[in-house]
Amino acid sequence: MRRIPSTFIVLLLLCVTQAAQGDPQPVPSGPEELKRLTLEELSQIDVTSPSKEPRQAFQTPLAIYVITSDEIHRSGATSIPEALRLAPGVEVARIDGNKWSIGIRGFGSRFSRGVLVLIDGRTVYTTLLAGTYWEVQDTVMEDIDRIEIIRGPGGTIWGPNAVNGVINVITKDTKDTHGTLVSAGGGNEAQGFVNYRYGGGNGKDFDYRIYTKSFTDSAEVHPDHRNFDDWRESQAGFRMDWNKHDRDSFTVQGDIYGEEAGERVQAVTYAPPYQQDVDANQHLSGGNVMGRWKRTVRPGNDIELQAYYDRTNRHEPNFGELRDTFDVDFIQHLALPGRQKISWGLGGRWSLADDLEVVSGLEFRPAKRTDQLYTAFVQDEIGLVDKRLTLTLGTKLLRTNFSGVEAEPSVRLEWTPRASQSVWAAFTHAVRTPSDAEEDFFLSGFVGTTANGTPYFARFNANSDFRPELLNGTELGYRHLLGPKAYIDIATFYNHYHDLFDEEFTGPTFLESDPAPVHFLLPAQFGNGLLGTTKGFEIAPEWRPTTFWRLRGSWSFLNMNIKRAPGSTDVGSAPGITGASPKHQALIESAFDLPKKVSIDLTYRYVSILTAPQIVPSYSTGDARVAWQALRHLELSVVGRNLFQPSHAEFAGDPDTIVGIERSVYARIGFTR
Amino acid sequence: MVLPSLLLPGLAAEPQPALEYQVRAAFLLNFTRFIEWPPPAEADPASSIAICIVGDDPFGAALDQIVAGETLQGRKLTVRRVRRPVPSSCQVAYISRVEKGVDNLLASIPPGILTVSEGDGFLRDGGMIAFVLENHRVRFDINQSSAMKAGVRINSKLLNVARSVEK
Secondary structure, rough: OOOOHHHHHHHOOOOOOHHOOOOOOOOOHHHHHHHHOOOOHHOOOOOOOOOOOOHHHHHHOOEEEEEEEHHHHOOOOOOOHHHHOOOOOOOOOOOOOEEEEEOOOOOOOOOOEEEEEOOOOOOOOOOOOOEHHHHOOOOOOHHEEEEEEEEEHHHHHHOOOOOOOEEEEOOOOOOHHHEEEEEEEOOEEEEEEEEEEEEEEEOOEEEEEEEEEEEEEOEEEEOOOOOOEEEEEEEEEEEEEEEOOOOOOEEEEEEEEEEEEEEEEEOOOOOOOOOEEEEEEEEEEEEEEEEEEEEEOOOOEEEEEEEEEEEEEEEOOOOOEEEEEEEEEEEEEEEEOOOOEEEEEEEEEEEEEEEEEEEOEEEEEOEEEEEEEHHHEEEEEEEEEEEEEEEEEEEEEOOOOOOOOEEEEEEEEEEEOOOOOEEEEEEEEEEEEOHHHHHHHEEEEEEOOOOOOOEEEEEEEEOEEEEEEEEEEEEEEEEEEEHHHHHEEEEEEEEEEEEEEEEEEEEEEEEEOOOOOOEEEEEEEEEEEEEEEEEEEEEEEEEEEEEEEEEEEEEEEEEEEEEEEEOOOOOOOOOHOOOOOOOOEEEEEEEEEEEOOEEEEEEEEEEOOOOOOOOOOOOOEEEEEEEEEOOOOEEEEEEEEEOOOEEEEEOOOEEEEEEEEEEEEEEEEEEOO | OOOOOHHHOOOOOOOOOOHHHHHHHHHHHHHHHOOOHHHHHHOOOOOEEEEEEEEOOOOOOOOHHHOOEEEOOOOEEHHHHEEEOOOOOOOOOEOOOOOOOHHHHHOOOOOOOEEEEEHHHHOOOOOEEEEEEOOOEEEEEEEEHHHHOOOOOEEEHHHHOOOOOOO
């Protein structure tokens, strides 16, 4: 192979077919050379820049990573949580077949309280437990346009609970999903799945799509052979977009789903048998409908109004809830003289919950509640020096039924000394608002029976004085385009938390007779008794050695130091928080485009040890995908996941016994027309 | 919740001329070689062939650099930046993706002008050539019937390279 002159390296112009024929012709760079290329040669130039969306991500004073639809497709991920493994700084741990712990920059748990999750602008974070039920967040993976992941606090814009990060799933515009898509497949873990979408439009101002999907997943690996975590789901939905007279656009969309997700729960009752493990299905269903109106008043001045209704219905072996949420938001973007861009907005959310008591050890009181949230925010982006230095100032004000008025201010600075380099810094204050899980929740644990047979319980009583968890964050980031072949994104952070959630004993053991029968009770409560710091960094390079080979990687480092606040009677929650997030995570992805329309994707993942609530050893594993575009409308692929070992653990058991995540393989056929 | 994807600061920052647009520029130059315009445009051999960018210019300097010094059958090629309405002195109209009301705009364009833009919807709106990104590569689709209606003839060589052709 001829050595490529260095001047030609400026552009990635080796085309795949030429390379594959063993006839590498370095295609010249620059306008003079480009215009001598034939149409066919032009069609073969890989034009995606390494940072994927340099204009967006490159000059954003946030630690942002955008997972593109192409990246999701080539990863073979069949669910949103699995796709999130592609982003740096995100800790994705599969607890069992249908549950995940997803944290950002620490604090991973099944309900990661500080990670706000949105799908097309609809908050799916629930104030029931301050967290996200990942098993009911789904759509046709092929219809996802991108997943934006913001690491670090984003409270000013995204509102309460965007403390450690924001996950923003955005589906494609209906203009981009015309035609039929059918994909189906199956394997040992993803036993069977089928997706169908049809999109169309009137060719002028109206476009739509409808979809339906179903899957059935098998249980993961259980040393005790209690394979409780099998999972079946069906979902359908639609989206319609109108664009009227250059000024107005309307979107209406909605989804409906039903599923059975197996789980094991500890059912605690004051009457015998006091405690039993129940393996049963959760029956989960719900739906949502959303409308959005955007108007461009004039260039640089637009307004947007959005409203949605969302219903979730969950029925678990030890608890149930029906929740109806109504949400309205208004926002305006306004360009002002003096290189200023103002954004401001108002929002309100009303969430009506009706909880069902199934066992006496798990109770929400009152059972019927309305959670409210009112927000207002303003942000000003000021171009300081010739577009090279930008200052963004803003704050959100919010009020919930759980606490008084809180502010979430932020200051962000972006400096672009050269077109290929940018440096940013941010100082932010963020708030995690209390939830029903702290203020209305009574959770009992069975400790044992005394010598005379009296049962002994510990109970976390609701704490109506629970305060918001607070964060003061400092971030510093650097991005560098090292020519068109390589890109590096480095983000560092130092976060200071206070008033963090803990579990506290509130008094000595006493004999309680209500609820009957008589039992000993150790009273406890959820409190704000922890504080501490987290620091760390994420380094995410991307390199394109050739036009047909792309390498991406990331190394995420996290150091958590969480401790008991002075005066706290914490039972020892801190090690359980710091131990549940890995100190190191590494990812290497390799994407090959081979001749004959074959592509090969390989992924290596490393996650270091977790020490709490149970020890989960560090692991390395890998995924692989081979795909062949057999016909213009037909793609065949085989995906292997978690290939390095028959099974490996990723998180502590929920409850008790750790579940092994199985090596799995599936085959897929995809038809688009 | 407040419509987050729209709020990322810095989105409107000055874009760098990307390789993608250099390639598009080279395509545009190439297109001119495979187009037969109706007679009026070819009447005056001294006049230039104008590639007009309508509205927001995504090319930066890329298109000017590609077109600089090029001729077509002895006529000079030029790049012009125009606003609505598109002047009939243009031979190619490249319509920015961010342009609103593309269907109305296309309806107002005089016949005999090759219309080019990007994205799925453009051909449905009545445009003739739409760039698309496929597998990281710039490809294009052609709506031949729109071109014929406007009296613009597209050479079969160009049709063959297109990803798809609507007849």
